[in-house]
Amino acid sequence: MRFERGAGALVLQIEGGSDPVRQWLAQLLKDCRGIVPVNHPSDVDPEHESERQVLDQLQAIAEGCGYGGVVARGLPIVFPRFAAARTALYDWEPTHDHSRARRMGALKRQIEDAIAQERRHTMPQARTRLDPLVQDAYVTQQLGGLLGLLLKIAQALRFPWLRTKRWFRKSRFPGLRTFEAVCEELDGWRARPAHEKQQLLVEALLADVDAHYGVLRRLNRARRPVILLPDVDTVRTRRIIRDRILEAYGGRARDLRVHPVVVTTSRPGGADPVVGGRPAVPADRLAEEIPRRFREGREVAASRSRGGNEPLPSPLVQIVLDEASAPGPRRPGLRLLGPATATVTAVALLAAGLGAYVSFFREPAFCGKGLEIHGGECVGVSDGTGVFMPDVKGMPEVFERVAEQNKAVEGRKHATVALLIPMQSANAAVRRQILSEVQGAYLAQMAANGADSVKPAIRLVLANPGEGYGRWRGTIDQLTSQEPDLRVVVGFNLSLDKTKEALTYVTNTLHLPAVASVVTADDFANPEGTDTVPYPGLARVVSTSREQARALLAFDPQLAGSQTALVTDDRPGDDYDRSLRDAFAQARKNEGGGGVQDMRFESPGVEEAGVTPNEFEDFAGNICRSNTHVVYFAGRAFHLKLFVEKLATTYCREKASYTVITGSDATTLDERLDDHDRALLRGDPGSGKPSVSIRYAAPAHPDAWRTELAKWRNDPKTKGQGPPLYLREAQDSMDALRRGIADQSGPIGPVNLDDGRTIVTYDVVLTASRALARAVHTSGLEVPTADRVVRDLGKLNSDLRVRGAGGWICLTNAGNPYNKALSVVRLDPGSRQLVFEGVAWPTGHAPGHEDNCVVPARPEQSPSG
Numbered sequence: 126m127r128f129e130r131g132a133g134a135l136v137l138q139i140e141g142g143s144d145p146v147r148q149w150l151a152q153l154l155k156d157c158r159g160i161v162p163v164n165h166p167s168d169v170d171p172e173h174e175s176e177r178q179v180l181d182q183l184q185a186i187a188e189g190c191g192y193g194g195v196v197a198r199g200l201p202i203v204f205p206r207f208a209a210a211r212t213a214l215y216d217w218e219p220t221h222d223h224s225r226a227r228r229m230g231a232l233k234r235q236i237e238d239a240i241a242q243e244r245r246h247t248m249p250q251a252r253t254r255l256d257p258l259v260q261d262a263y264v265t266q267q268l269g270g271l272l273g274l275l276l277k278i279a280q281a282l283r284f285p286w287l288r289t290k291r292w293f294r295k296s297r298f299p300g301l302r303t304f305e306a307v308c309e310e311l312d313g314w315r316a317r318p319a320h321e322k323q324q325l326l327v328e329a330l331l332a333d334v335d336a337h338y339g340v341l342r343r344l345n346r347a348r349r350p351v352i353l354l355p356d357v358d359t360v361r362t363r364r365i366i367r368d369r370i371l372e373a374y375g376g377r378a379r380d381l382r383v384h385p386v387v388v389t390t391s392r393p394g395g396a397d398p399v400v401g402g403r404p405a406v407p408a409d410r411l412a413e414e415i416p417r418r419f420r421e422g423r424e425v426a427a428s429r430s431r432g433g434n435e436p437l438p439s440p441l442v443q444i445v446l447d448e449a450s451a452p453g454p455r456r457p458g459l460r461l462l463g464p465a466t467a468t469v470t471a472v473a474l475l476a477a478g479l480g481a482y483v484s485f486f487r488e489p490a491f492c493g494k495g496l497e498i499h500g501g502e503c504v505g506v507s508d509g510t511g512v513f514m515p516d517v518k519g520m521p522e523v524f525e526r527v528a529e530q531n532k533a534v535e536g537r538k539h540a541t542v543a544l545l546i547p548m549q550s551a552n553a554a555v556r557r558q559i560l561s562e563v564q565g566a567y568l569a570q571m572a573a574n575g576a577d578s579v580k581p582a583i584r585l586v587l588a589n590p591g592e593g594y595g596r597w598r599g600t601i602d603q604l605t606s607q608e609p610d611l612r613v614v615v616g617f618n619l620s621l622d623k624t625k626e627a628l629t630y631v632t633n634t635l636h637l638p639a640v641a642s643v644v645t646a647d648d649f650a651n652p653e654g655t656d657t658v659p660y661p662g663l664a665r666v667v668s669t670s671r672e673q674a675r676a677l678l679a680f681d682p683q684l685a686g687s688q689t690a691l692v693t694d695d696r697p698g699d700d701y702d703r704s705l706r707d708a709f710a711q712a713r714k715n716e717g718g719g720g721v722q723d724m725r726f727e728s729p730g731v732e733e734a735g736v737t738p739n740e741f742e743d744f745a746g747n748i749c750r751s752n753t754h755v756v757y758f759a760g761r762a763f764h765l766k767l768f769v770e771k772l773a774t775t776y777c778r779e780k781a782s783y784t785v786i787t788g789s790d791a792t793t794l795d796e797r798l799d800d801h802d803r804a805l806l807r808g809d810p811g812s813g814k815p816s817v818s819i820r821y822a823a824p825a826h827p828d829a830w831r832t833e834l835a836k837w838r839n840d841p842k843t844k845g846q847g848p849p850l851y852l853r854e855a856q857d858s859m860d861a862l863r864r865g866i867a868d869q870s871g872p873i874g875p876v877n878l879d880d881g882r883t884i885v886t887y888d889v890v891l892t893a894s895r896a897l898a899r900a901v902h903t904s905g906l907e908v909p910t911a912d913r914v915v916r917d918l919g920k921l922n923s924d925l926r927v928r929g930a931g932g933w934i935c936l937t938n939a940g941n942p943y944n945k946a947l948s949v950v951r952l953d954p955g956s957r958q959l960v961f962e963g964v965a966w967p968t969g970h971a972p973g974h975e976d977n978c979v980v981p982a983r984p985e986q987s988p989s990g
Contacts (some may be wrong), residue, residue, distance in 0.1 A: 134384035141446030164189025213311035358395030401439035519874015554796035565886030620646035620701035646700030662915035674708035676965035749777035806954030825931030826948035888929035
């Protein structure tokens with residue numbers, strides 16, 4: 126039956142006992158899979174407030190009916206109107222000190238970014254359809270580059286947000302002539318009651334569904350999305366969404382051409398509509414009830430137009446599920462009864478009486494060659510042809526250069542090195558950091574594959590294990606099946622439990638060597654001088670958090686004064702926080718344990734605030750009333766930013782300034798701060814607002830060796846002496862890295878060396894290349910085995926040292942970097958750039974003239990200070 130165009134929309138509510146309703150719903154999920162877009166109902170987070178729960182559930186519906194529920198031979202539904210509304214109402218954080226025009230400009234840009242991010246889900250699939258045409262030899266011969274030129278022109282003229290902006294101006298806020306006016310209107314909506322904001326989100330979501338089924342998809346309406354809202358009688362969040370949909374169907378969404386099929390479940394009489402409810406009907410009478418309900422609606426509307434006041438019948442049709450009428454499940458064909466809608470299909474399944482519970486798993490959608498979308502994340506393994514975060518400036522370019530390098534080594538003996546790091550984020554600073562790491566890996570690959578380089582050549586693949594390494598197993602399994610020449614896995618840049626699981630699997634189960642970058646927690650290192658080796662074949666290029674703290678305190682002993690405070694994140698599963706906390710706590714203990722007691726908080730996630738701003742405000746007040754001027758912060762950069770802002774804005778006439786000491790995760794802090802944040806940190810001591818500077822040990826800094834060489838030459842104590850080898854070789858390697866950036870064969874995007882991520886990842890891949898070259902020498906094979914590489918890793922010291930751009934890498938037998946140089950960096954709010962203060966050493970001193978990267982017999986007992 127068709128009823129959506131001439132009559133309107135309906136919501137079907139299945140009512141019955143708990144078990145048969147769940148069995149019916151499970152079978153519906155199974156049979157709709159791959160045929161119609163359908164959301165998989167997600168759990169409601171009890172920790173979130175009601176308004177946030179509704180937002181999360183609506184987002185889950187958009188993801189499930191969008192790229193998470195793409196059908197065979199169909200482009201995924203995208204939800205740019207919903208993304209824009211969510212961004213304006215909930216995601217955007219206005220800076221109230223800015224002028225209104227500046228705030229509206231920021232909101233407009235953030236909305237446009239959200240729309241573009243949402244629409245990009247259609248591009249990989251569209252590209253896979255067009256690529257065979259563009260690359261066809263006959264087409265190329267006949268049209269030359271015309272087709273490609275036309276596609277590039279079309280891409281250049283593509284503005285993905287125009288249709289969405291037009292909907293807001295023409296349909297949702299008629300009368301507003303510009304999108305700037307729409308932004309001002311949306312800004313005002315942020316203060317409106319929750320139900321009004323929810324109504325706007327629902328209307329935007331329904332408009333996105335309608336827009337998907339436009340003229341070009343007119344014949345595809347049998348595959349309208351199915352929105353499932355189970356247990357609306359007991360789950361208040363889903364009932365709110367159901368009621369908002371009903372309100373929309375009676376209001377602004379009434380005239381849409383296509384509506385989704387909304388199916389809810391409840392116990393009998395447990396969730397009647399607020400107004401216009403009608404008695405529930407048996408399933409076998411549904412075919413009569415639907416046209417009768419619409420006929421009644423027309424009659425009541427005519428009566429109301431003549432002055433009557435009878436309420437319109439509700440669009441909610443309540444259906445009684447009869448357990449006894451279930452003869453067994455039915456499997457639908459690939460096509461849904463020609464033009465019949467997905468709603469009637471659901472009703473047919475109901476009438477047939479579907480069987481036992483079957484779990485539902487969505488088919489993955491593709492987001493590039495070798496890449497798939499799982500749970501909203503683009504994960505998988507790329508050889509450069511599939512691009513993670515293609516909307517980030519520089520990512521498509523550097524991936525293209527990696528693909529070119531891989532193409533160049535195809536006909537030669539080569540070893541594959543995989544960079545395993547999360548490669549997707551919504552945070553701009555983290556996205557910048559990811560780009561830096563990919564750039565560093567590519568520059569090392571280019572250096573390793575140079576004309577005068579040793580064997581073997583390097584094939585570099587880029588593997589995304591998901592946010593927080595949450596999908597590491599599927600990515601590593603794809604990696605091992607796709608790359609037969611895989612020899613080394615590098616990366617491992619977050620000290621989390623999931624990272625540890627991935628590292629353990631690579632080294633213990635797959636027996637592959639691994640080179641870790643900025644995992645600094647102590648339990649990501651093999652212990653020295655024992656037979657216990659948690660990660661056989663692991664090499665690390667960055668010092669642990671404990672060594673970083675020791676190096677900082679040796680660099681400036683005054684930092685460890687007795688009047689200090691420790692602010693620490695106790696979130697379970699984050700070894701970086703825990704390791705840094707232990708190191709700072711030990712430093713305070715060594716200095717007599719003075720200062721205020723530890724201030725502990727528990728963040729909800731690496732990039733989530735929760736209630737931490739409230740806690741930080743309390744901490745700032747306590748610190749102000751103490752004698753503390755130095756604060757140790759054991760936490761992630763996201764929370765560090767929140768903390769230092771509270772520290773700077775909390776009134777404290779007793780203090781002119783604070784120094785915050787933290788770990789290497791702070792390398793992204795500079796990117797996270799805007800002009801307003803820096804102004805806050807500069808403070809105004811005269812008005813009771815202290816300034817705040819941040820000091821940390823970065824794994825590398827581009828000015829380190831040039832500055833240290835200048836100090837050496839200008840120091841009267843070393844006058845007439847040649848600089849030591851560790852300075853000269855490190856500067857030579859840094860110069861080589863800079864030449865590589867300048868001499869690249871094509872653009873790789875803007876390279877930022879200040880955060881150290883490019884330098885560290887360059888050194889990581891350089892270490893892998895050096896280990897492979899050593900294994901070639903010891904094995905006599907052009908491409909050595911992974912086992913041979915594992916055995917040779919611990920030999921990379923002394924004459925076989927890795928001459929990294931971040932300094933010498935002198936690996937111990939356990940694979941740890943001995944006395945690895947660290948750059949002490951100060952983020953001074955009065956300066957636009959990070960201030961490099963000097964190089965610190967975990968042993969308390971730099972290598973001597975005769976100390977050529979030789980590891981002592983007991984490296985773990987090397988003296989400090």
